[in-house]
Amino acid sequence: MRIVRGVGRFLFDFVVGDDWRIAVGVVAALAIGWVLIAGGVSVAVGVIVTSLVIGAGFAVTTLREGRKHRGG
Numbered sequence: 001m002r003i004v005r006g007v008g009r010f011l012f013d014f015v016v017g018d019d020w021r022i023a024v025g026v027v028a029a030l031a032i033g034w035v036l037i038a039g040g041v042s043v044a045v046g047v048i049v050t051s052l053v054i055g056a057g058f059a060v061t062t063l064r065e066g067r068k069h070r071g072g
Helices: 002-016 020-038 043-070
Strands: none
Touching: 002 020, 020 043
16 A cells, blocks of 8 residues: 555646646646547647647746745
């Protein structure tokens, strides 16, 4: 049981890392891409949209963290 708990902690820390919001954003972006592709949109468009959503999420998180450290 100790090994299972250790593996679970490792996987959680590996996937979530420092900020759980980033992990949620990536999962949401991947889900959006999957829904688009499953709905008949071309794979190229699905990949582009997914990439843009992930990039926007990282930008928002970076800006938020920057403001937090500047005191604003």
